[in-house]
Amino acid sequence: MSKRPFDANRRPGSGYQNQHHKRPKHDTRPRHSSRDSLTNDYRPPPPSINYKEAIDKLPSPTSTLSHIPAYTPFTVPAGLPPLPEILDPALGAAPFRHKSTTGHYSRSASTQTSSDVTYEKLEFLGDAQLEHIASRLLYTRFSHLTAGQQSQLRELLVKNETLAEYARAYGFEKQVQVGDLDGMIADTQAKPGNKGFNKVLGDVFEAYIAAVILSGGDEGFAIVEKWMLGLWAPKLLEAAGKDRTLIPLLQHSADDKNDSGPLAVYNPTAKAELQRLILGGKGVKLDYEPWQKSVELKGDMLGQNRHFIAVFLTGYGHEKLLLGKGEGRNKVEAGNWAAQDAMCGERKDLVEKCARELAAVKQRKKEEKEAEAAAGN
Missing domain, CATH: 3.30.160.20 (Double Stranded RNA Binding Domain)
Incomplete structure (x- = not known):
């Protein structure tokens, strides 16, 4: 195999392969190095997108969400916190009503044709609001925990079993309106924990939260946050009894010898x-x-x-x-x-x-x- 003769005037890197890919003189496209491709991966969206027009084409709001106030301290009664009222009569029964009871229900329909508000629609909003309230509580009172630990503790507060427990405390199971409620209960009672009906009660509880916030104006969110603080406090204390890393921010009396001292408070160092x-x-x-x-x-x-x-x-x-x-x-x-x-x-x-x-x-x-x-x- 013949080799190319040595050429003292040849520039480094100007071998046959590079010459084969040499840009023609008439090529005026901008040059891009491999480094450019690594550092400039981002490309702005095409200028044809009009964000204002896109927003204008979205469906108009059908309801107004309340203002979320800054965090404020609350006082909570010693007993079961009183159930907040739903101030809007149109939403009074909605948290307990399944779409199968509206008279416009079709199991095979892909969309809901009825204008009646049901707990499925309210639960969608209440679920997010409840998680937000739990996050605020843990962020302000358990800031020493890692984000992962806070997430695990939040799951304890918002899971269906916990919400179903609260729903039963207020007698929500007697107000639920589902087309075949007796059949649902009968089918799920044999299962451990009656998970089927617990899911319904959890959804109903979240729907009730959304209804209180929607009908309470600017005070709705604060009312629910105060209510949930009272409900969640015993659950948090119970969790702290099982996990000592939660103890540092708990309040102890001077006489509480068992829950104080260096062996009771977690020291990360x-x-x-x-x-x-x-x-x-x-x-x-x-x-x-x-x-x-x-x-x-x-x-x-x-x-x-x-x-x-x-x-x-x-x-x-x-x-x-x-x-x-x-x-x-x-x-x-x-x-x-x-x-x-x-x-x-x-x-x-x-x-x-x-x-x-x-x-x-x-x-x-x-x-x-x-x-x-x-x-x-």
């Missing part, structure tokens, strides 16, 4: 603090290992896991000595609880003794360096 206290000497180390297999939780905590981590000390005359145990939703959380147990639990005195020994060693080294520096001068 406990592992780092334990490390600063006792690590530094020769051969000293801390090992975090599972002391029990992780388990998947059930009930209200379904979908979450529980991890079990123990911390062991090697050094200061000990070989893999158990310092503390902890459990949490992940290994990091469980490890922090284990470190807290080490610093505040049964091995507290040992950890403090090790910390004093390490501090003495550091002080001795510091004095030796100062003495050497003074001798050198």
Whole structure:
């Protein structure tokens, strides 16, 4: 195979392949490098789109949503919070009425032809409003939780089982109007948790929320938020009893010995603090290992896991000595609880003794360096 003769005047990169793709002189298109294609992927929409016209072509609003006020503190009665009233008579029965009772219902129809408002239509709005209210509550009162933890807690507040529980507390199951309600109840009673009817009651509860907000004007949202704060508070306290990471923002009395103190409040920096206290000497180390297999939780905590981590000390005359145990939703959380147990639990005195020994060693080294520096001068 013949090779191209060496040409001292040939520019680098001007081989046969590049010459084959050389742009003709008459080609006036803008040049684009491979870098351009990576950094300029975004292309603005074509100028032919008229956003104003697009908005004008949308269906006109058939109802006006209330103004959402800024967050304000609420007072809630000790007993079951009173049921807010639906001020608009046209919406009074709508949260309990299924479209099958309107007389215009067709199971095979793709759209709803009746102008009657039913709980299916209201539930669509109430579902979003309820999730918004729950998000505001968790964002303001449980800001120490991660976004993922807040999402899990929000799911506990807005799931069908929780809403069905509240619906029954107010007797909503006696007001539901469904074409074959008795048949629905009979078909679902045999199933665990009666999920079919729970779904109906959950939808009805969300529809009631939407009706209160729609008919309450600017105050509707605040009324519902105050109502739900009262309903959700016991549920949050119950969840905090099962998961200690929720405790830091709970209010405790001075006499509540069991739910206060360093072993009750989650410390996300406990592992780092334990490390600063006792690590530094020769051969000293801390090992975090599972002391029990992780388990998947059930009930209200379904979908979450529980991890079990123990911390062991090697050094200061000990070989893999158990310092503390902890459990949490992940290994990091469980490890922090284990470190807290080490610093505040049964091995507290040992950890403090090790910390004093390490501090003495550091002080001795510091004095030796100062003495050497003074001798050198």
